[in-house]
Amino acid sequence: MESAPSRDERRAATAARILEAAQAEFGDRGVEGATIRGIARRAGVDPSLVLQHYGSKKGLFEVAVRPEPDLTAADVPRHLGEVLEIRMRELPPATRALLRSMLTSPDAADAMREYLQERADDLARTSARADADLRAAMLVSSILGLTIARHFLDLPALSDLDPAAIEAIAEPWYAALLPPAG
Amino acid sequence: MESAPSRDERRAATAARILEAAQAEFGDRGVEGATIRGIARRAGVDPSLVLQHYGSKKGLFEVAVRPEPDLTAADVPRHLGEVLEIRMRELPPATRALLRSMLTSPDAADAMREYLQERADDLARTSARADADLRAAMLVSSILGLTIARHFLDLPALSDLDPAAIEAIAEPWYAALLPPAG
DNA sequence: GAATTCACTCTACAACCGTGGAGCGAACAG
């Protein structure tokens, strides 16, 4: 038997439900397109409650796009496979919300640039080439394009396909752009 | 001396000025973010006039993102250089408006998918490989990612750089993914 | 010169937005 949840537990649970609803709504419509009322409806809650929990729409968005801890983990993906697999299969809700908003919200654009820059830096460190920074930036940008085309534009050749088939071609291609040192 | 412009000519001129303002505004803020009032202000005109010319916001957007004829020209760019050069230097206003809106407007997403599909088909025809369609889709998606990272996210390694430097690396890399037949 | 067209502005409306404050009712502390 479960013990009856306490008041605090219930509050935390609705807060989490609101956050999920917000990520879904931001992911579907972007920051500007999503509305507090829409998020509240999806969470089965009054619009005011959303703001009582997260202060403002902007505040809610900042929490909603905060990447899951295991994605910002310090252990650099030595193989691109990790990043690729994550990007090619289902997107994490926070990532999806950030991607959806990055072209219309300066805040989201900043967050995305920062994220891409980190990934590019990680990658550049694995190479000894003089133009490693540029090549790393090109690489992460290409992954970004693939992600958008597959998950947001539904380009048939990419969205219909098994992730493994894409990875099989992409990985050696990426390695050709920025060969690992040694 | 110029002859005084007729009434029709003046009307056409303001219509064109409104369209330019709309492309700029859509390009800066996206379909949802841009407002009729903002477009009117930029064109130095009353908001109502915008609708009298283009019917509705949606109608205006459709005209605003219509690609310039020389970009849809039937002559396939045999070399990617053309596409790349266009994408790496200044973006045409219509393209910029479409790109900015593609993640938040289903109509824009459809138009962009269609455009990418056409380009991918053109490219795939230059190859005899069995997986040419997939590789072509990957290629145009990568260009898309590069364009976004450079022009919309301002990823420093890409946006600060001379287009030629990027092309010098990108072109052979792209050729490696989808080598031209023969 | 008078009559008419029409490019353009003014005003208004209904819908929607983010947000704040008052109030209710059930879970808590004593």
Added chain:
DNA sequence: CTGTTCGCTCCACGGTTGTAGAGTGAATTC
């Protein structure tokens, strides 16, 4: 059992949006 906390809902406000219709004055036509 009584008093209090507080998670939650209701209602309201000011502002912005897309859009429609009436009005105005100058260019056009006869």
